[in-house]
Amino acid sequence: RTLFFSDELCASIVRSHRETSQYRLEELQALTWKVFSREEIQAYQSKTVDEMWQHCAVRLTDAVQYVVEFAKHIPGFRMLSQNDQIALLKTGSMEVVLVRMSRFFNTENNTVFFDGKFAGTEVFKSLACGDLISAVFDFAHGMCALKLTEQQLALFSALVLINADRPSLEDRGRVQRVQRSVELGLNHILHRDNQDSLMHKLYQRMAVLRSLCVLHMEKLRWFSQRYPLTAHSLFPPLYKELFC
């Protein structure tokens, strides 16, 4: 049966987003001005490249787990074959993490929520991937500028994930139908909020997301060639399964 846009589809995506957000907005708004001290920044900067990558990979994997839960609660996603669900998560989970992370980005002092406080780019210096870090920060700035509501963000996250153009899909037609119903849902929400103009801006954000994740994969390939032991034995299994 084809999935048409429906109120309950939107409601289930918004509910799933809410139930699988690691941190609620109000929780983190209370923390916004908790930044790292000079000593704490020094401690991060004196970590070796592989220590810092490992440290981040653990947090990133944590965030990805919640995105997997989010996906599993989307009616149209559950309908897809196991292989197609994995294929969509392999390429889409990092993108959804980046969209979600931008909710906890403080544009006033250019900091992102990391390890319990808000970190500037200097905290990530020992990752030795400054271009990726500044691209992630720029993306977060761009997302904040759109001032999406949680409902708009939920539908946008579902659309980022359910993308029929992803590689190696078995039943592209079925993914297209689910994607179409999520698109109709997002259109409906934006129209109801009198923000139809946001739609094309969101498609532009999706294009930036894709390039960001290509950059992340390139850095990851560089890292795992340089530190094969860390990448193959110390990275969390889900991180390896999805990104390596």
Ligand SMILES: CCS(=O)(=O)c1ccc(CC(=O)Nc2nc(-c3ccccc3)c(C(=O)c3ccccc3CC(C)C)s2)cc1
């Ligand atoms: C995502 C769900 S959430 O509830 O919003 C949430 C849940 C949990 C947190 C806390 C958290 O884990 N923040 C992290 N921040 C960054 C980060 C790092 C560099 C710049 C910008 C943010 C993490 C990363 O490891 C990361 C993320 C994107 C690209 C690259 C990396 C590093 C790679 C090279 C391993 S983890 C924040 C927000």
